[in-house]
Amino acid sequence: MLRARPDGEVMSGSRILGLLLLAPAFVFVVLFFLAPVVLTAVFALTNMSTATGITGGAYQVTQSGMRELAERHGEQALADALARVRYTVDRTGIDAASVEGASTALVSELDRRLAGQSFDSRRELERAIKKLDNRPRGTRALKSLSALFERSIVNTRFATEEEFFDAVAGLGIELDATQRAALLATTYTGWTWTGENFSRMFSLPDTRRTFLNTIIYVFATLIVFNTGFALVLSIVTHYMPDRPAGIFRAIWLLPRISPPVLYVLLWKWLAWDTGFLSRILVPLGFESRNWMLDNPTNAWVFIVLINGFVGASMGMLIFSAAIRSIPVSLFYASEVDGANRWQQVRYVILPQLRWPILFITCYQSLSLLTSFEYILLATEGGPGGATKVWALAAYLTALNNYAGNLEYGYGAALALVLVLVGVILSLAYLRLFDFKSLVAPPPIEQ
Amino acid sequence: MRILLDQFTKSFGRLTVINKMDLEINDGEMIALLGPSGCGKSTTLFAICGIHRVSGGRILFGGKDVSNIPSQQRNVGVVFQSYALYPHLTVAENIGFPLMIRKESKAEIARKVDEIAELVHIGNLLERRPAQLSGGQQQRVALARALVRKPDVLLLDEPLANLDAKLRLEMRSEIRRIQLETGITAVLVTHDQVEAMSMCDRIAIMNEGRIVQIAEPMEMYKNPVSDFVAGFLGNPPIAFVDGVVTDGQFVTASGAMAVSLPFNDGARERKIRLGIRPEFFGPGGAQPVAGKITFVEAQGRETLYDVALEDGQILRSIQTATNTATVGEKVNWGIDVENILLFDEDGVRL
Ligand SMILES: Nc1ncnc2c1ncn2[C@@H]1O[C@H](COP(=O)(O)OP(=O)(O)O)[C@@H](O)[C@H]1O
Ligand SMILES: [Mg+2]
Numbered sequence: 001m002l003r004a005r006p007d008g009e010v011m012s013g014s015r016i017l018g019l020l021l022l023a024p025a026f027v028f029v030v031l032f033f034l035a036p037v038v039l040t041a042v043f044a045l046t047n048m049s050t051a052t053g054i055t056g057g058a059y060q061v062t063q064s065g066m067r068e069l070a071e072r073h074g075e076q077a078l079a080d081a082l083a084r085v086r087y088t089v090d091r092t093g094i095d096a097a098s099v100e101g102a103s104t105a106l107v108s109e110l111d112r113r114l115a116g117q118s119f120d121s122r123r124e125l126e127r128a129i130k131k132l133d134n135r136p137r138g139t140r141a142l143k144s145l146s147a148l149f150e151r152s153i154v155n156t157r158f159a160t161e162e163e164f165f166d167a168v169a170g171l172g173i174e175l176d177a178t179q180r181a182a183l184l185a186t187t188y189t190g191w192t193w194t195g196e197n198f199s200r201m202f203s204l205p206d207t208r209r210t211f212l213n214t215i216i217y218v219f220a221t222l223i224v225f226n227t228g229f230a231l232v233l234s235i236v237t238h239y240m241p242d243r244p245a246g247i248f249r250a251i252w253l254l255p256r257i258s259p260p261v262l263y264v265l266l267w268k269w270l271a272w273d274t275g276f277l278s279r280i281l282v283p284l285g286f287e288s289r290n291w292m293l294d295n296p297t298n299a300w301v302f303i304v305l306i307n308g309f310v311g312a313s314m315g316m317l318i319f320s321a322a323i324r325s326i327p328v329s330l331f332y333a334s335e336v337d338g339a340n341r342w343q344q345v346r347y348v349i350l351p352q353l354r355w356p357i358l359f360i361t362c363y364q365s366l367s368l369l370t371s372f373e374y375i376l377l378a379t380e381g382g383p384g385g386a387t388k389v390w391a392l393a394a395y396l397t398a399l400n401n402y403a404g405n406l407e408y409g410y411g412a413a414l415a416l417v418l419v420l421v422g423v424i425l426s427l428a429y430l431r432l433f434d435f436k437s438l439v440a441p442p443p444i445e446q
Numbered sequence: 447m448r449i450l451l452d453q454f455t456k457s458f459g460r461l462t463v464i465n466k467m468d469l470e471i472n473d474g475e476m477i478a479l480l481g482p483s484g485c486g487k488s489t490t491l492f493a494i495c496g497i498h499r500v501s502g503g504r505i506l507f508g509g510k511d512v513s514n515i516p517s518q519q520r521n522v523g524v525v526f527q528s529y530a531l532y533p534h535l536t537v538a539e540n541i542g543f544p545l546m547i548r549k550e551s552k553a554e555i556a557r558k559v560d561e562i563a564e565l566v567h568i569g570n571l572l573e574r575r576p577a578q579l580s581g582g583q584q585q586r587v588a589l590a591r592a593l594v595r596k597p598d599v600l601l602l603d604e605p606l607a608n609l610d611a612k613l614r615l616e617m618r619s620e621i622r623r624i625q626l627e628t629g630i631t632a633v634l635v636t637h638d639q640v641e642a643m644s645m646c647d648r649i650a651i652m653n654e655g656r657i658v659q660i661a662e663p664m665e666m667y668k669n670p671v672s673d674f675v676a677g678f679l680g681n682p683p684i685a686f687v688d689g690v691v692t693d694g695q696f697v698t699a700s701g702a703m704a705v706s707l708p709f710n711d712g713a714r715e716r717k718i719r720l721g722i723r724p725e726f727f728g729p730g731g732a733q734p735v736a737g738k739i740t741f742v743e744a745q746g747r748e749t750l751y752d753v754a755l756e757d758g759q760i761l762r763s764i765q766t767a768t769n770t771a772t773v774g775e776k777v778n779w780g781i782d783v784e785n786i787l788l789f790d791e792d793g794v795r796l
Contacts, residue, residue, distance in 0.1 A: 329530035332497050335517045336524045337544040337591070347543070351534040 037419055043412030044198075048191040050406045057190020058157040059164035065186040073182035081173050082183075085152045087125040089114040093149040102145060106134040118172065122146055157189070197413035206385070206393075214390040217303065217375075218368045225308025226364040227357055230315025235345055237316075238323045252316055255309040264377040267306050268292065292379060296386035299379050303387050306374050311367075315360045322356040323349055362429040366422060390418055447508050447598040447631050448473045449494065455502030456489050463489045464655045466503065471599075476625050476632040478642035480678070481652035487635040490652075491601050494633065495522040507598050523592030523630075527604040529584045531576040531591075538563075538572040541590045548595070562590045565624060582613040589621065593628060600625065600632040606641060618645055639679050643667070651675050673793035676721045682750055684787070685727075685761045687720045696720065700757035705733040705781055709788055709796065718796070721787035724750070724764040731780025737761065739775045753777060 048054050066079040089110060098107045109132050119125040126146050129135055136142050153171065158164035161184065168175065168183070175183065201207050233252055237245040255263060270276045271292035278288045292302045326349065334348050372392035375381065381388030381396065388396070398411020449471040456464040463486045471477050479487045492498040494505060496517030504513045512520050531540050539546075541562060542555040550558075563569045566586040576584055585605060592600055605621065606614045622645045625632050636642050642649045643663040650660045651674075659671045670676035676684050689698035694710040696718065697703070707720075740760070741752035744767065751763040751771065763779060771777060788796040 327528060327530065329526045329528050330532065332492075333524065333526060333530035333532075333591075334543075335497060336495050336520075336522055338518045338547040340518060343547055347547075348532065351532075354534075 040412045040415050040419060043408050044416040045193055045195065046191045046409040046412075047194045047196065048408040048412075049410075050404065052189065052191035054191065054408065057188055058159055059161060059184070059187045060157045060189050061154050061187055063154070069182055069186040073186070075179060075182055078173070078175075078179055078183070081171070082168070083152075083154055084120075085150060085154075086171065087119040087122055087146065087149045088151045089117050089125075089149050090151075091115075096148045097145060100144070100148065102136070103134060106132065106136065109134050118151075119149075122150070125149060191409065194409070197410045200410065201413055201417070209385065210388055210390050210393045213386070213388055214369070216300065217307075217387070217389045218365055220300070220304045221307045221311060221368055222361060222364055224304060226311040226315050226368070227360050229308060230312045230319055230360065231353070231357070233312060233316040234319035234323055235349060237320060238349070239341065249316060249320065252309075253313045256313040260373055261377060263310070264306060264374055267302065267378060271302060293383045296383060299383055299387045302378060303375055306378055307368070307371075310374065311364060315364070318356050318360055319353055322353055326352050359433070362425075362432070366425060366429075369422060369425075370418060390414065394418065448506075449599055449631060449633075450506040451490070451494070451503070452506065453503035454490070454493060454500055454505060456486070456493055456498060457501045462501075462655070464493075467655075467657060469650060469657060469660070471631060471633060473631055474629045475647045476622070476634060476645065478634045478636060478646040478649045479652060480636055480639060480642040480649050482678075483637055485652045486655045487637075487652060488603055491524075491603050491633060491635050494599065495524050495601050496520045521595070521598045523595070523597035523600045525585075525588045525592050525600070525602045525605045527607055529576075529588040529608075531584055531587055533576050535575070536572065537568065537574050537576070537579070537587050540576065540587055541572075541594050543591060544595045558594055559590075562594045565593070565627065566590045566620075581609050582617060585609065585613075585617055586620075589624065593624070593630070596630075598631065600630045602632065602634045604635055604637070606636070606638070614641075621645060640681060643679065651678060669795070670721075670787065671795050673719060673721060673789045673795075676787055676789075676795075680723060682724050682762050682764060684721045684723045685759075686789075687722065687759055687761070689718060689720070690715050691718045692716070698755075698757065698759065702755040702757040702759065703735045705735070705783055707783055707786065707788070717791040719789040719791065719793065721789060722761060722781055723785070723787075724762040726782040726785040727753075727761050727763045728765050728779050729769065729777075731782050733783055734778045734780045735761070736776070736778050739771055739773050739777060742771070742773055753779065 061082050063083070066083050069082075070076040070079040094107060094110050094115065097110065098104075102110075110129075113132065114128060117128070119128065126142055129142060129146065136145055151171075153167050156167070158167060164187065165175070165180070233249070237248050240248065268275070271290060272278065273288045273290045275291075277291045278286075282288050291298055293299060330348055331344065334344050339347060370391050372389055372395060375387055375389060375392050376395065379387045381392050394411050394414035396411075397414060398406055398408050400406070449469075451467055451469040454464060454467045454469070455462065467490065469490075479490060481487055489498060493500050496512070496515065496519075500513050504511050506512065507520065532543065535543065538556075538559050541559045545555045545558060559572070560569065563572060566589050568583060568586045568590065571579065571583060571587075576587065579587065588605075602621070606617055609617060618641060621634075634642065634646055646663065648660060648662055649666055650657050651666065652658065653674055659666060659675050661669070666675065667679050670679065673686060677686070687698060687703060689696050689703070691707060691709065691711060692715045693713050694707050696705050696707050735755060737753040737755045739751055740754045741750075743750040747767060748764050749767050749769060751765070753761045753763060755761065761781075790796055
C-alpha cells in the first residue's frame with residue numbers, strides 16, 4: 001500500500017519557490033511602475049517647484065511676499081511695517097562697533113545711553129549719536145558706525161516659525177491670529193499641500209490648447225500613418241515579388257531603428273533655412289525660411305511626418321504577418337470568383353485584418369499619447385506652443401524649460417491626467433480584446 | 447463546354463512541370479486527372495482556371511483561346527482541396543460571392559443561392575459561418591460557390607482528401623450526382639484511383655508531368671498501356687513477377703514459378719513482366735504455383751491473402767470469405783493465365 005504523500009508540504013514548497021521566482025517581477029512593478037505613479041499623484045497635490053525645493057523650507061520676508069500679503073490678505077500696513085528698515089542699538093551692533101575699532105569710551109557710552117533704542121531712520125540715529133560725549137569724529141566714521149545698527153528682516157531666512165515670530169516681535173510688531181496665518185502663508189519658502197494645480201489646469205486657456213494639440217497629434221499620426229500608411233505598405237508589399245517586398249519593408253523600418261536624435265536632426269537639416277528644402281526652393285523664387293517652424297501648419301505636417309514614419313513600421317509588420325497568414329487558396333478562390341485586386345483587398349484582406357487594425361489602433365494610441373520625444377527634439381512644442389502636446393507640456397513644466405522655474409507639482413498634475421487617461425484606455429482596450437475571445441463561436445460538428 | 451489543352455507546357459523557373467500536354471475534355475464529361483503526388487495535376491488544373499499562366503501551348507474553352515485571359519474573366523468554378531471558404535462571410539455570402547463581385551442584384555443573388563443550396567443540400571445552413579460547419583458541409587458550400595454562376599467548367603482539386611472515410615464515400619456520389627444533374631463539364635484532380643474510377647466518365651492518368659493513358663475506367667483497368675497504369679489502378683494492387691518466356695513457357699530467374707502463357711514470341715528467350723491481379727489468383731486457378739501464406743486480411747465479405755513464392759516474390763489473392771486458410775499455411779493456388787497482363791522489360795503492355 002502506498003503511503004500518503006505529504007502533498008501539503010510539497011505544495012507550500014513549490015508555492016514559496018513560485019513566489020521567489022516572481023519576486024523580481026514584483027520588485028520591478030513596484031519600483032518602476034507603481035512608485036512613479038504614486039509619486040506623481042503625491043507631487044500633483046503640492047506646489048513644489050524650483051523655488052520651494054522638494055525638502056522643507058524656511059520663513060523669509062520678501063518683496064513679492066509682502067506684495068502678496070498686501071494684495072491678497074489686505075494687510076498693507078503690516079506689509080509696510082515688515083518691509084521697513086530700522087535702526088536699533090542692540091548688543092550685536094555694539095559688539096560690532098567695538099570690533100570695528102570704536103573707542104572703548106564710545107562703546108561704553110553707546111551701551112549706557114542708547115542701548116535698546118530704536119530709530120525709524122538713519123538720520124535720527126545719527127542725530128542721537130552726535131549728542132554723545134565720545135561721538136566719532138568726521139562724517140565717514142559716523143556713517144560707518146550708524147550702518148552697524150541697520151536692522152531689517154527682509155530677506156533673512158528663519159529656519160523655524162518660532163524664530164521668525166520672535167524676530168517679528170523684536171521689530172515691535174504685534175500680530176493677531178489672522179495676521180499670523182497670512183504671514184506664514186506669504187513668507188514660507190517651502191512646498192505645501194494644495195489642490196490648486198487642478199483648478200489651475202482647468203482654468204488655464206493653455207490647457208485647452210494643449211488638449212486639442214494632443215488630439216490632433218494622436219489622431220492625425222494614428223490614422224494617416226500608424227494604421228493607414230501601414231496598411232497601404234503591407235498591402236502593396238503583399239502584391240510585390242518577395243525580394244523587392246523585403247527590401248521595401250526594410251526601408252520603412254529604418255526610421256524606427258535609427259537613433260531618434262540623428263533621425264530628427266536629418267529632418268531639421270531638411271527644413272532649416274539653409275537646409276535641403278531651401279536649397280531647392282530658393283532658386284525657384286521661394287523665400288528662405290525654416291520650413292518646420294515657419295508656421296503652425298508646417299510644424300504639424302512635420303511633426304506628423306516625423307512620428308508617422310517611425311510609427312508606420314510596426315503596423316506594417318503586424319499587418320504583413322496577418323496578410324501572410326491568409327491561406328493563399330483564399331486569394332486563388334477570390335480570383336476565380338472574379339475579384340480584381342481592389343476587390344480582393346476589400347473583401348478578402350481587409351476583413352481578415354479587422355483585429356490587427358483594432359489592435360494597432362489601440363496600442364499606438366496609447367504610445368502616441370505618452371510619446372513626445374520626437375516633438376521635443378524637432379519643434380520643442382513650437383512655434384509658440386502650436387505643437388505642444390500634453391506629455392510635452394508636463395515635461396516642460398516639471399523638468400525642463402527656459403525660464404528655469406520648474407513646477408514639479410503642476411507638471412505632476414499634468415502627468416497624472418495622462419496616467420489616468422492611459423489606464424482607462426488600457427482597461428477599455430483589454431476588455432475589448434477579451435470580449436473577442438468570448439464571442440468566438442465554437443465549431444458545430446454535424 | 448469542350449475544353450482543349452493543346453501542347454500545354456508549364457514551367458516554374460527552370461523546372462518544367464508539364465511538357466507539351468494534349469488533352470481533350472468533352473462537353474458534359476467528368477474526367478479525372480489521376481496520378482501520384484507531385485506529378486503536376488494541380489498545376490494543370492490551375493492553368494485551366496487561369497491562376498497559373500501557361501508557359502507554352504494553348505488552352506481552349508469551346509473554340510476560344512483563353513490562354514491569356516486572366517482567371518477573373520474565365521468562367522470557371524473551382525473547389526479547392528482546403529475549400530478556401532471566406533471565413534468572415536456566412537454560407538450564403540460565400541456562395542453568393544462570385545455574383546456579388548459581378549454586381550448582380552440582391553434579389554437575384556438570393557434566388558440563385560437558394561437554388562444552388564437546395565441542389566447541394568445545405569439550405570438550412572445559409573446563416574452559419576464556415577468555422578461552424580463540418581468538413582462535409584464545407585465541401586458542399588465550396589461546391590455551391592463553384593457552381594452558382596453556371597461556370598463553363600467545374601474544377602475539383604482533391605476535393606475529398608480532407609474528409610473522413612464515411613464522408614468521402616458519401617461525397618463521392620454526391621459530387622457525381624450534382625455533376626450529372628447540372629450536366630457541367632468537370633475535371634477531378636485526385637491521387638485516389640477509387641475516386642477516379644467511381645466518379646468519372648474517363649480517366650487521364652498522369653506520371654511525371656505527362657499523360658500516360660486516357661480511357662474509360664473499366665477499359666483502363668482491363669487494358670492498361672503500361673505497368674505503371676496497371677499498378678496504379680486496382681485495390682488491392684496488382685502483383686508483378688519478372689522472368690523470361692521461351693516458346694510460351696514463363697519461368698522466373700529462380701525457377702520458383704513456371705507457367706505456360708497464351709503468348710508465344712518464338713524460341714528466342716525474352717525478358718517479360720507478368721501482372722497478376724488478385725482476383726485472378728486463387729484455389730480455382732488453372733496453373734498452380736507453390737507458395738506460403740504470409741498475410742491475411744479479413745475485409746468482411748472478402749479476404750485478402752499475400753502468398754510468398756519460394757524465392758520471396760509476393761502474389762496477392764482476393765477471395766470470398768468462405769476460405770479459411772491461415773498465415774504460414776502452404777498452398778498450391780492457381781493463376782488464371784487468360785487474364786494475366788503482359789509487359790515488356792520497359793513496362794510497355796504486350
Ligand atoms: N508555385 C510553384 N513553384 C515552383 N514549383 C511548383 C509550384 N507549384 C508546383 N510546383 C512543382 O510542380 C510539381 C507538380 O506540383 P503539383 O501540380 O502541385 O502536383 P500534384 O500532382 O500533387 O498536384 C511539383 O514538383 C511541385 O514542386
Ligand atoms: Mg495537388
